[in-house]
Amino acid sequence: ADVPKLGTCITCHGRDGVGTSPVFPNLAGQKSLYMVQQLEQFRSGARKSEVMNVVAKPLTDAEIEALANYYEGLKPSGP
């Protein structure tokens, strides 16, 4: 199933949930509730990030939920 707005996330966090540079965190297998909370904070501006404040701004609660569930469901790659 398509996850709305995923196309934006994968630029930095990968479709596989592995950050595409050392400053982009891995999200594969991350706890969805944590990611929901962080996306809400990025959306409101409570957590500051030039990139994330912009991309989280238009997300709906349902989209945040779907994106967090998508990334939680991925198998993390080990070191």
Added chain:
Amino acid sequence: ADVPKLGTCITCHGRDGVGTSPVFPNLAGQKSLYMVQQLEQFRSGARKSEVMNVVAKPLTDAEIEALANYYEGLKPSGP
């Protein structure tokens, strides 16, 4: 080797880097540079967290580096 201050981290993030509750992020295998940046932001207060602002406050740069390296080096557990 002992990692200084690790004892504080493991309460929420586990010795294995798996968060001990749904609101505590997994850190196992996370990118160390990302974790260094976040710990610096928690230490300065630029990123807000009631818990992390307190525990990051006394960390030295060397301790932040060591903690980030420790958690990056752990194998993440999949979903």
